[in-house]
Amino acid sequence: MSSNASLLLITVVALILSAHAADPDITSDFIVPPGTTLNADFFTFRGFRGSLMGKPREGSFLVTKASKVEFPALDGQSVSLAVLQFPPRGLNPPHTHPRSAELLMVLQGTLKVGFVDSNNKLYTQLLYKGDVFVFPKGLVHFQANVDLTYPAVAISAFGSANAGTVSLPKTLFGSGIYQWFGSGIHQWILAQSFKTDVGTTKKLVAANSA
Template identity: 50%
Template sequence: MASMNFYSMVLVAIALVSAPLAAVAGDPDILTDFVVPTSLIGIPINITGDYFTYTSFRPVPLPTATFTLSKASMAEFPALNGQSVSYAKLRFPPGTVNPTHTHPRAAELLFLLEGTLSVGFIDTAGKLYTKDLVAGNMFVFPKGLVHYQSNQGSRPAMALSAFGSAAAGTVSVPVTVFGTEVDDVVLAKSFKTDVPTVQKLKAALTPPPKK
């Protein structure tokens, strides 16, 4: 009986220790207030207030026909390293879309600043959740789920998206499927179509070779 009680206590202890670890879903914790960058020769760089200021995330002229994205992630703003936050600015001329994509490392909280947007995401059971947003609305896209935004109105729309990761990552569904070197026959069978259709989609989504 004593050995059984001891065994039960060990299992409880393991569960209590493991539970917080299972709940961690963001970037790894850092052991300092912030991550200090180093120079090419490994010497820490002198840090001032400028390091914590990102000055390139400013309004730009709205293009006439394409969706545009401006990011402030760890790649563009190194001070975000270890802070588990990042931003993106999205601009939608009328009739444009942010194609289906996922963020594997963070949920996305979108705040619509102006215009209107139709948004949606698909859960792992294949159910589609959609909403028509107006300025002032917020919408959350759960981490890792396929989602999109579309401006079906007659006016431009602009939104800010916040992420719970300094490097949320973006996986474009169309580009990942048809813009890579996955075998044409595999794709044709997967999408129940023919090889010429797959090749046409690949031609449209594969970036031209760099000169």
């Protein structure tokens, strides 16, 4: 294969992969699941009412999503929302969204947020009510309520009907029993990767597999 042909093939593959990384375009105004009664209720989501009032259970971070799973009218529309509720000292651990950037706005309280870029540089900010922060697509990021007394609430917008969430602690340490032929990453691989010992990784596995 000539160098020009190879370059063309690589370009085509890259375009195909980039196309599949985003929500596909639809050829109709909207997508209606079979058996659905089509009226204004189909385009209405009421699941955030409780999330915007009060606070989550003490000691727990809570997210309420309006993706195409919870709100089928979003299928094909390339948008979704999530409401994040943080108790005092509540944390949304480091995670990524493989299919979308995230635009977060604080509605109540304060949040410490941050992300790490592909050059391993950390960007952090303390956000107050009304502040907006963007987490670039696919990068590891977190949010935390560092206040000891007051809860915090934020709303996040995504450019995908199903942005996906990959939680790093759960993915690395909660993927199953760590045996050679099991479903998870072997203990010694985790221990060496994180420059620690197998005893420590066992504790992390137990905590994230519960």
